[in-house]
Amino acid sequence: MPPAVVLLSGGLDSATCLAIARDQGFACHCLSFDYGQRHNAELAAAARLAKALGAAGQRVIPFGLAEFGGSALTDSAIAIPTAGLQPGIPVTYVPARNTIMLSLALAWAEVLGSRDIFIGVNAVDYSGYPDCRPEYIAAFEHMANLATKAAVEGRKLTIHAPLIDLAKADIIRLGSALGVDYSLTVSCYQADSQGRACRLCDACRLRAAGFAAAGMADPTAYRY
Amino acid sequence: MPPAVVLLSGGLDSATCLAIARDQGFACHCLSFDYGQRHNAELAAAARLAKALGAAGQRVIPFGLAEFGGSALTDSAIAIPTAGLQPGIPVTYVPARNTIMLSLALAWAEVLGSRDIFIGVNAVDYSGYPDCRPEYIAAFEHMANLATKAAVEGRKLTIHAPLIDLAKADIIRLGSALGVDYSLTVSCYQADSQGRACRLCDACRLRAAGFAAAGMADPTAYRY
Numbered sequence: 042m043p044p045a046v047v048l049l050s051g052g053l054d055s056a057t058c059l060a061i062a063r064d065q066g067f068a069c070h071c072l073s074f075d076y077g078q079r080h081n082a083e084l085a086a087a088a089r090l091a092k093a094l095g096a097a098g099q100r101v102i103p104f105g106l107a108e109f110g111g112s113a114l115t116d117s118a119i120a121i122p123t124a125g126l127q128p129g130i131p132v133t134y135v136p137a138r139n140t141i142m143l144s145l146a147l148a149w150a151e152v153l154g155s156r157d158i159f160i161g162v163n164a165v166d167y168s169g170y171p172d173c174r175p176e177y178i179a180a181f182e183h184m185a186n187l188a189t190k191a192a193v194e195g196r197k198l199t200i201h202a203p204l205i206d207l208a209k210a211d212i213i214r215l216g217s218a219l220g221v222d223y224s225l226t227v228s229c230y231q232a233d234s235q236g237r238a239c240r241l242c243d244a245c246r247l248r249a250a251g252f253a254a255a256g257m258a259d260p261t262a263y264r265y
Numbered sequence: 266m267p268p269a270v271v272l273l274s275g276g277l278d279s280a281t282c283l284a285i286a287r288d289q290g291f292a293c294h295c296l297s298f299d300y301g302q303r304h305n306a307e308l309a310a311a312a313r314l315a316k317a318l319g320a321a322g323q324r325v326i327p328f329g330l331a332e333f334g335g336s337a338l339t340d341s342a343i344a345i346p347t348a349g350l351q352p353g354i355p356v357t358y359v360p361a362r363n364t365i366m367l368s369l370a371l372a373w374a375e376v377l378g379s380r381d382i383f384i385g386v387n388a389v390d391y392s393g394y395p396d397c398r399p400e401y402i403a404a405f406e407h408m409a410n411l412a413t414k415a416a417v418e419g420r421k422l423t424i425h426a427p428l429i430d431l432a433k434a435d436i437i438r439l440g441s442a443l444g445v446d447y448s449l450t451v452s453c454y455q456a457d458s459q460g461r462a463c464r465l466c467d468a469c470r471l472r473a474a475g476f477a478a479a480g481m482a483d484p485t486a487y488r489y
Contacts, residue, residue: 104328104369111376130414137372140412144368145328148361152335177411184404188364188396190354 042068045157045201046146049073049099051086052228053248054204057216058161059094061203064219070153071099072146076138077107077115082236086227093225102145111136114230121230123241130169131243133230139172143181143200150198151191159201166209166247178202209251217257224260237264266292269381269425270370273297273323275310276452277472278428281440282385283318285427288443294377295323296370300362301331301339306460310451317449326369335360338454345454347465354393355467357454363396367405367424374422375415383425390433390471402426433475441481448484461488 045067049055062069073087084101091099106115112135113119119132139162146158162173171177182200186192204212216223228248229238238245240263252259269291273279286293297311308325315323330339336359337343343356363386370382386397395401406424410416428436440447452472453462462469464487476483 100332102329102332105326106372108324108326109373109376111372130417134414135372136375136414137368137409137412140371140408141365141368144361144365147364148330148335148359149333151360152333171414171417172412174411177408180404180408180411184364184401184408185361187398187401187404188361190358190360190395193354193395 042066043157044068044070044097044153044155045159046150046153046155047071047096047159048142048146048161049087049091051083051090051226052244053216053223053226054161054163054212056090056094056221056223056226057212057219058159058204059090059096060216060219060221062159062201063095067157068097069094070149070155071096072142072149073099073101074142074145075101075103077105079114079117079230080232080234082227082232082234086225086236089225093222100149104141106135106138106141109136121242123239125246126168126243130171133168133243134170137172140181147185147189147198151189156196156198157201158198159203161204162202163204163207163209163212165207166251168243168247175202175205178205208254209247210254213251213255213257224262233264235262237262239264266290267381268292268294268321268377268379269383270374270377270379271295271320271383272366272370272385273311273315275307275314275450276468277440277447277450278385278387278436280314280318280445280447280450281436281443282383282428283314283320284440284443284445286383286425287319291381292321294373294379295320296366296373297323297325298366298369299325299327301329303338303341303454304456304458306451306456306458310449310460313449317446324373328365330359330362330365333360345466347463349470350392350467354395357392357467358394361396364405371409371413371422375413380420380422381425382422383427385428386426387428387431387433387436389431390475392467392471399426399429402429432478433471434478437475437479437481448486457488459486461486463488
């Protein structure tokens, strides 16, 4: 099985992305990040999912994104919005997050001899983050194929974003068909230490609407 | 003075790049990395240079690149070549290093409200690393301008690589004219704990040849 690097946050989308990569025949090397996010429930979920979905391995890389601040996800002085999705890019946007994560995935892929990176970004039912859009992913792939020794030597890299055009309900249906247990995932921006969700943040709202639209029971553990 | 993020390794090129950015009127926020490189003399040099060259600030961000291995600069099991420059990309290549560093610079630039990142890459007297070439820098800039909230809102980012077309001797002449004290810099891939250079690695050879070609005394402290 060819190796792939799969970005795994512990949320619904990245869990589905991992199941897709495995279904496509890749040996999945999962990469998670401790970037100073508000809670570690997400990282605990990532570890459970890597195991449950038969990953070849998982690494958790620390990087000091919280030092820069500028996001509600890394700075507890900025409140998580709970009034529902608003127009524009919300304060939960983390500057350059996907670029940093894909860059570290690129490094690991090159060392593994992998030509494939999977990322569970979605540009349909999402929070409007610019680094989730197809044109961004294409530009990263182009840059990556100029950046590495592997690319110079002819081993071209593909960034797979298999969820990018899917509605949340379609993601949930697809993942369920591939055996994802969504009760293991944590999407909430402000989950508690047991991973229980707030029900009010954008991530909770998008997720709950997805289960409803898919006509499936929502397995999320809520705080209230 | 507008803020710029300047990647500062502590070597000759990045010191010159910092001097250029300052000369162009930027308030320079220097970004250095502890990525598991073989020695910390480089980071000590970066701190000295930031101070000597009037930086507005400096941050050192850790990230776990050594965990991936695959480079003589991060894996002590791979020997640093000392026989002189050879054709091809050498084992001192660090997978995706400049991509990761520029990605973290992108995050800091966005938080600072900066539209300018400086990197001291050079594609003339260099070790053949793919992520030092002009086409790579252009591709990163294009990607970055799709990645961020700042770019979406019209604040375009420029990646400045003012050394990219210069011979090492020209870099040294330019930096000297701008007041860089090259005795503060450490270029050697295997400097000792006091920053004294080996004289034999590719970085030492390129640097020494640069001072010779510039007709200037080499201020490097060598071990022997």
